[in-house]
Amino acid sequence: MSNSLFQPITLGHLTLKNRIVMPPMTRSRASQPGDVANELMATYYAQRAGAGLIVSEGTQISPLGKGYAWTPGIYTPAQIAGWRQVTDAVHREGGVMFVQLWHVGRVTNPDNTGGAQPISASAVKAENVKVFVDNGTDAPGFVDVVAPREMTKADIQQVIAEYRQSALNAIEAGFDGIELHAANGYLINQFIDSESNHRTDEYGGSLENRLRFLDEVVGALVNAIGAERVGVRLAPFTTLNGTVDADPQTTYTAAAALLNRHKIVYLHIAEVDWDDAPDTPMTFKQAIRAQFDGVLIYAGRYFTQQDQAAKAELAIASGLADMIGFGRPFVANPDLPVRLAQGFPVATHDPDTLFGGGEKGLTDYPVYQAAK
Template sequence: MSKSLFQPIKLGVLTLKNRVVMPPMTRSRASQPGDVANEMMATYYAQRASAGLTVSEGTQISPNAKGYAWTPGIYTPKQIEGWRKVTEAVHAENGAIFAQLWHVGRVTHPDNIGGEQPISSSALKAENVKVFVDNGSDEPGFVDVVQPRAMTKSDIQQVIADYRQAALNAVEAGFDGIELHAANGYLINQFIDSEANNRNDEYGGSLENRLRFLDEVVAALVEAIGADRVGVRLAPLTTLNGTVDANPIETYTAAAAVLNKHGIVYLHIAEVDWDDAPDTPVSFKHALRECYQGVLIYAGRYNAEKAEQAINDGLADLIGFGRPFVANPDLPERLLHGYPLAEHDPNTLFGGTEKGLIDYPTYKA
């Protein structure tokens, strides 16, 4: 088997040691009160720093951006300090780490955002979506999301300013760059996808209008920290958290063209990854390649062989392996040598202690 997965690659000013990405995964271990990244999280990321690139779990850009209990923020001095522990630990292991900036929009509950009503592109409730709240025990309590209110123009300006400040905070915390979370049914996705956006102003209706919020947020991020430190994650074909688009191929090739115009450093595509999900059409991957000229990352149901194939076929430059990284801190090493992969315990994914976070061993031959 060729070893393209283990070739170095340039990403802006960085040279990544391999093409294995640890993508963002919510683990809900931030210290309370204050949603602060901590030593335990620093250990977790440092253990996995043999990835060419690590993207942090989603970190909320403001108090009302938060969707789930115990997720970290990046808008207070304490939170910046907490993340600095993480970035220093990863850099000590010669790793590179981007912060994923997150606003969930309507995918939350007032209990998670100080009793406020959630905001979204439109006053449309996400159907059959649950989030978890702190119910006073260390087991998360799942509750239905509520109806959001449609964002006003001044809400939109405020959120763009929050993203911009969060990017500056991430750089201050020592991150090598940021990934804008525009996937999986969260706020930016709620503007992009036709069935989640019924606005009749310049942020709704036509495809160009639905992409305007993404365009303006990315412009603010690039202006704040430079295009070579800004990546964006999209999920063209997933219908997670209730966002659906009527013409996803058309919508997301147009989104890729918008991002190309800003010269962002990478585009990260989350493919549908449940077991019997349809594969992303190869024709669509070729179309994305044509629209977007930067580094392309794909994540979802990859093994070493499929990853090699995607890179050799020129469809991807880097490949994200999500769940395998949970129980295999030394995943690149295991992929390189064909060592068996450990299985994670699904009961310890969200919330809790060191168990199921930093107690998975490296492989001993």
């Protein structure tokens, strides 16, 4: 294997030891009540500090931003203190960590929001979408999402303020920066994509209008903590959680140009990663590279058992990507960078222990032991 994955890279004021990203993955282990990050999560992330960059699991910015049971927040003093345990543990192991700031919008159920009706760009229910709730056991119980109400101008301003405050809270909690979750069908994606945004005001209709909420949120984040600490995740070609855009190539090339104007430190593209999904068009990747001057991260289907990280190496060597995220491989392989560097076998995870529960399937995966 060539070693482009293992070259250091500058990310704002940071120097990362390699180009491997542990991307955000919901694990639903936060302490209750209060959705507080805890010692178990600190152990989990610290075990994986060999990544050049860790991005935390999605972390809600408010009670109404919560979509699933047992996910952590970052809007109360207890939550900030809980995350400080995590960032301290990661930093002790030489890691760098950003928190992913998350508002799910319509992708929730009142069981997760204290009974409140969800909010979205428009009063359009996501069809055939389920979320999991706490049903009194330690296993997630899946329920349908409900119809949201359309956000008022006051709602929009309030959510922008919540994003801004959460970014400040993240720095207080010891994170090196934040990633704005604008992907996978959640709130910001609901504004961007044409089929989930039916608004007739300045936040809907034209592409410029559909990108306005993204623009204003990123502006608030950059103003609060500096562009060198802000990354954004987009998912141009996924239809996760029911969001569909009529012309994703045009929409997301424009989004990249907008984010470039804010001079954010990185753009993280989540590619469709199910087995028979179409590849992201090469013309699109070339357009994104042309529009965005910062660090470009791609994640999704960059690892196979046969070729390991060969596709990731090629993406970096081609110049189209600067860093690559490996999601599920990091679940069962806390030492994934070492395994990739040495060509060691990569373990597969147990899908039954991804969400909820305790240390089983979270912190009990071993590092690789070469035969004596």
